[in-house]
Amino acid sequence: MQKKYDYEILILGAGASGLFCASFLKNSNSAIIESNQTAGKKLQISGGGKCNLTNEFVTSQNYFGNSEFVDSVLRKYDQKKVLEFFKNRGVELVIRSQGQYFCTKSSNEILKVLGDETRSIKKYFDHKIINVEKKDDIFFVYTDKKVFKSQKIIVATGGLSYKIIGADEIGFKIASEFGHTITPLKPALVGFTVQKEQFWFKNLSGISFKVAMSVDKKKFEDELLFAHKGISGPVVLNASLYWEKGQIKIDFLPNIDLKKLLKNSKKQISSILPIPKRFIKEFLQSIELEDKSVDSLTQEDFKKLAIIKNYEFSPAGNFGYTKAEATRGGVNTDEIDQNTMQSKKINGLYFIGEVTDVTGELGGYNLQWAFSSGFVCAKSLAV
Ligand SMILES: Cc1cc2nc3c(=O)[nH]c(=O)nc-3n(C[C@H](O)[C@H](O)[C@H](O)COP(=O)(O)OP(=O)(O)OC[C@H]3O[C@@H](n4cnc5c(N)ncnc54)[C@H](O)[C@@H]3O)c2cc1C
Incomplete structure (x- = not known):
């Protein structure tokens, strides 16, 4: 049969x-x-x-x-x-x-x-x-x-x-x-595109360093890569898996106590923070704070600078299925x-x-x- x-x-x-x-x-x-x-x-x-x-x-x-x-x-x-x-x-x-x-x-x-x-x-x-x-x-x-x-x-x-x-x-x-x-x-495991307020990220294309990123109840610590279209790198790819529309948080100085670091120093902000200078310059511009010696920081300045450990923003979207893993x-x-x-x-x-x-x-x-x-x-x- x-x-x-x-x-x-x-x-x-x-x-x-x-x-x-x-x-x-x-x-x-x-x-x-x-x-x-x-x-x-x-x-x-x-x-x-x-x-x-x-x-x-x-x-x-x-x-x-x-x-x-x-x-x-x-x-x-x-x-x-x-x-x-x-x-x-x-x-x-x-x-x-x-x-x-x-x-x-x-x-x-x-x-x-x-x-x-x-x-x-x-x-x-x-x-x-x-x-x-x-x-x-x-x-x-x-x-x-x-x-x-x-x-x-x-x-x-x-x-x-x-x-x-x-x-x-x-x-x-x-x-x-x-x-x-x-x-x-x-798309998941993919880079984020950014909104107008974060367009300064694009000036940093090619720079990467370790940050902590929080999304929903998840927190990842890994390399962040500034890219031509937005941000990428392992920390972003992981965050993208859990991201719905809404805010994410970046700590650009993970495991560093900012107050302690800035205590009694005459150094410029950009010299004392252990992350790429190009980033610090752009960051300071975005929060409208000039690069000055640490001992001249007012309380107001310090408050602004502290955003570096708790930078909140909403991505515009992601790089799509052509780039998603x-x-x-x-x-x-x-x-x-x-x-x-x-x-x-x-x-x-x-x-x-x-x-x-x-x-x-x-x-x-x-x-x-x-x-x-x-x-x-x-x-x-x-x-
Ligand atoms: C760039 C990149 C890097 C990655 N790196 C890693 C990594 O290092 N580690 C990790 O764990 N994961 C990684 N991933 C994810 C991982 O590769 C996938 O999750 C995994 O391959 C999924 O296996 P799968 O069998 O479900 O699908 P696939 O491996 O995608 O297999 C599906 C198959 O079905 C075939 N197919 C689809 N439609 C049809 C159709 N209509 N007719 C006939 N055939 C069809 C496809 O051609 C394909 O061969 C990566 C993904 C990408 C894109």
């Missing part, structure tokens, strides 16, 4: 989550469909080509999303397991700052491992998925080349950023057509089973990776999510 379907499992998207998931499904009748000519293009450029693939410290607090759901999935395949997986396959990793694990050589090593692990799984490259339907318990996956029939499908099509390397809204379209809710989508929002995790990544609405439909409503901070958390969710899904399907 002729089979009603081509594959038992079809993975949509050969990115980090799809490939990792596939590597545990070697013995199944599966295939992967991918619009690019090669696998893992985003993975390849991740971490500046060295792929920050996880972090020494990973908890649900590093994610924007339902923390109970995130926690449950991470616990089933944590950072230690990810490290073990790649180290056992010969990848050398190194911790850079803040517990971030990077490849010592190149992210191509990660791609090679995943390629080797999924060698037995047929990959259809250059096939753009256009639509999915379910008829008589079979999924019909329509691509621009042909139609595939499968018993189960795993949506691993990622987020919306970096269209240039294949990002597409198809995963969100499939989910909503099958009755899922998509929580609001927006992630998409915040996605398929509502209340509608996904945390033990299997299967839809609670449609049998045989699964969601993994960035297409879900889980977004990690900068530091390897998004790839960790791609791997953890990919594993949990594969484990529930493994034959």
Whole structure:
């Protein structure tokens, strides 16, 4: 009798989550469909080509999303397991700052491992998925080349950023057509554009130094980079994940007691503050205070200067999906089973990776999510 379907499992998207998931499904009748000519293009450029693939410290607090759901999935395949997986396959990793694990050589090593692990799984490259339907318990996956029939499908099509390397809204379209809710989508891990009052930031393009940035209830301490269009750098990328419209706060002198620093000194303000002079000059201009010797500061002057530790402003917006490292929002995790990544609405439909409503901070958390969710899904399907 002729089979009603081509594959038992079809993975949509050969990115980090799809490939990792596939590597545990070697013995199944599966295939992967991918619009690019090669696998893992985003993975390849991740971490500046060295792929920050996880972090020494990973908890649900590093994610924007339902923390109970995130926690449950991470616990089933944590950072230690990810490290073990790649180290056992010969990848050398190194911790850079803040517990971030990077490849010592190149992210191509990660791609090679995943390629080797999924060698037995047929990959259809250059096939753009256009639509999915379910008829008589079979999924019909329509691509621009042909139609595939499968018993189960795993949506691993990622987020919306970096269209240039294949990002597409198809995963969100499939989910909503099958009755899922998509929580609001927006660029995350991205720089901020600024309003008129902060246009002086633009004069500082290229300067970077460590600051503390508070947004909502989160506080990050890391490098801030003044850019041509606004502000960027790790501290801003992290803040962008939690920013809704409204104010953020910057402490340009974190861990420094301004009062103590300025006590009994004859030095100029710009000589005593341990941050770039060019910044101090622009900052002083913006608060209308001249650069003078510290012992000549009046109480009023000091009050003005203290703004440097509590600078509040509202960004105008962000640099958009062309620059964002992630998409915040996605398929509502209340509608996904945390033990299997299967839809609670449609049998045989699964969601993994960035297409879900889980977004990690900068530091390897998004790839960790791609791997953890990919594993949990594969484990529930493994034959
Ligand atoms: C510049 C940059 C640097 C980053 N650096 C890091 C880092 O160092 N550490 C970290 O943790 N995270 C990093 N990220 C984020 C991380 O890369 C992603 O979160 C992760 O790759 C998501 O995995 P995924 O499998 O969900 O999606 P992806 O890896 O994006 O895979 C989705 C796949 O689906 C394919 N696809 C999409 N639509 C279709 C369609 N219609 N038909 C067929 N195929 C389709 C895409 O081509 C893609 O191959 C970075 C992101 C960017 C943009």
